[in-house]
Amino acid sequence: MKLIEAIREEASCWIPRRLERLCGRLEEMGVGAALVSSQPNLRYLADYEAPIEWGVSPFSPCASLLILIPGRPPELLLAEGEALDPVPTGLVVSRFPGYTFREPIDSMTELASCAVDRLRGISRAVLAVESANFPAALLFALQRALPPLHVIDLTAELASMRAIKDPAEIQILREAVRLTDIGQSVAREAAQAGMSEIELFAEIRRAMEHDAGDRLPILADLISGSRSAEAGGSPGNRILSEGEMVIVDLAPRFKGMWGDSCNTFVIGHASTEQNQLLDQVAKVLAGLIKRVRPGMKACELDAIGRAKIADLGGAYEHHTGHGLGAAWHEEPRIVPYNTSELKPGMVLALEPAIYFERQFGVRLESVMLVTEDGAEVLTGFKHRA
């Protein structure tokens, strides 16, 4: 736990730098106020890690809102009862009523009234929001109470900032990826013919949550036999059989940041053909990692992966990879159309795969940090033990 506390503190110190950088951009863009409402960006800019596993609270549909007004300290409006510890340096935290049993709950009205109060008298009538995520109720309240505002979207600006990680993010991502190493080791040790996918997943999850000492949201594919040809899917009650492939793709959220890794292995004894194919895909992944360089275009990396898998007589109908951070998929997407360049500080998950329709599939994924001259692999487990 001491390490985790240290990571937390470290992260808190970097938040003022992120806020400062964003506020600089807001000035350049002529923004009078920005309202940040999405979970990944609240994590990035305010260290607020929303609980997500049981959906949106019926009491506080918007439990947190970050208000940035150039020239004033950044302020996080947080529903009472929501945890934020420690509060990042330089951030003002104000509370609004969330859950109560004493009177009717209308946390959105309470939040809107705080937001209106803060936005009175801003120097420019340009409001930046994350419009795909910003609740209409807040917008109505602002429109009713304030002079006309020109609303612009902040999403792309923040996505681009988040694509390059700072040391605090990299440190937490290392831990999140290490949790997937634990999960992948247990998957391999525990998997046996006769158990169901969901039972195997219970073993994996138990080990990861035991290590973290906390519940972990986990995005996962766990698909066996012919299901593995479908590329994705939740663990179900299908029973694992001797000699069939299992794809285990694990993305846990740890301290608000997502790890990721995927392995494919055979239940019981693997045939020569199976071993050969697994070796070949492992070689494609290793080859891709070797090619990662700053300045390379994302689409070039994508093309290499697809070509190498085509050489094996197959294909994958998904991305070759993606950025990883406060969201489980983020920039840079490693896809055919993405001409943006890889840069040092980006964290990539690469996941070449091959699927044989209705038969089986193989996907192997590792996470790496783009460095000045290549890539440092963060994933610790070995796909081919």
Add this chain to the structure above:
Amino acid sequence: MKLIEAIREEASCWIPRRLERLCGRLEEMGVGAALVSSQPNLRYLADYEAPIEWGVSPFSPCASLLILIPGRPPELLLAEGEALDPVPTGLVVSRFPGYTFREPIDSMTELASCAVDRLRGISRAVLAVESANFPAALLFALQRALPPLHVIDLTAELASMRAIKDPAEIQILREAVRLTDIGQSVAREAAQAGMSEIELFAEIRRAMEHDAGDRLPILADLISGSRSAEAGGSPGNRILSEGEMVIVDLAPRFKGMWGDSCNTFVIGHASTEQNQLLDQVAKVLAGLIKRVRPGMKACELDAIGRAKIADLGGAYEHHTGHGLGAAWHEEPRIVPYNTSELKPGMVLALEPAIYFERQFGVRLESVMLVTEDGAEVLTGFKHRA
């Protein structure tokens, strides 16, 4: 699995009746179009069960939108890749691009363009939305493309409809509550001194998911020893000790509807005083259940629970209970200010409790269906075995 399939089909048949009733109300309210976007209401009206455990998709922040226009068939706009099987009778399902690796993703723009298309030429310029949940991006698109619309909020109308359950909902709620019975039995059997809260939770979850044959979102408190005085909290790495209280509150989502139950028990051997207190709180819960009657005010039930716990020399700083359905807390809230009357078909969770600051707490919760002349308890496990 056969039972589950049967439940699913049964549920699908009730959806047209819910839609018909809502559309009748929309006519009365003079609404030209209604857009439903929240997870519980999409479940209620279209049987769409959004994945929630890993938060909002970075690709499709609004994966589904239900469009209701009086005189036209209800239409569900669903991102490609989202599951809906079977499609409820009478519902039109249209797809918009969600995730793709072939081109840049802007699913919100795609969704907005579909919505604009459908709303052209509606007969009345009144639009009903769930404003706390409706994305500003959709609103902007509608405002840009259509003649001025008067926007009203649909939230309260739907909350009030959902408070009374139909047979299909009750059938699924029975199953969801039965899953908590399994969890509570395992909690009691598996709990022992030396294990951590998170390890105990892993056992509970494994048993419930094994039974369901699927992953289950679970809202849970699992708090031991002095933590139990805090009323709520996620399982962590605190180690259970002989003779201390554990509160286990489990709310799993099954087929889009939430079960709930809470038990408190002692690790190892309970003292006479502990047994006495647990018996007393069990008596308060049993007494509350006996008092449930249609026509009774929610606040009356609340007052009885608080008075009985006060007789034991304690109190609880939360609701006495709440409705249960497509959201984990919904109407009727059993709280001091709620003067609305209980009605047959309501499903209530009642959870009287007593907390001794910094020492320990006891909370016991059962779920019941309000009947014509009382309550049928849906919870199957016994708090005091």
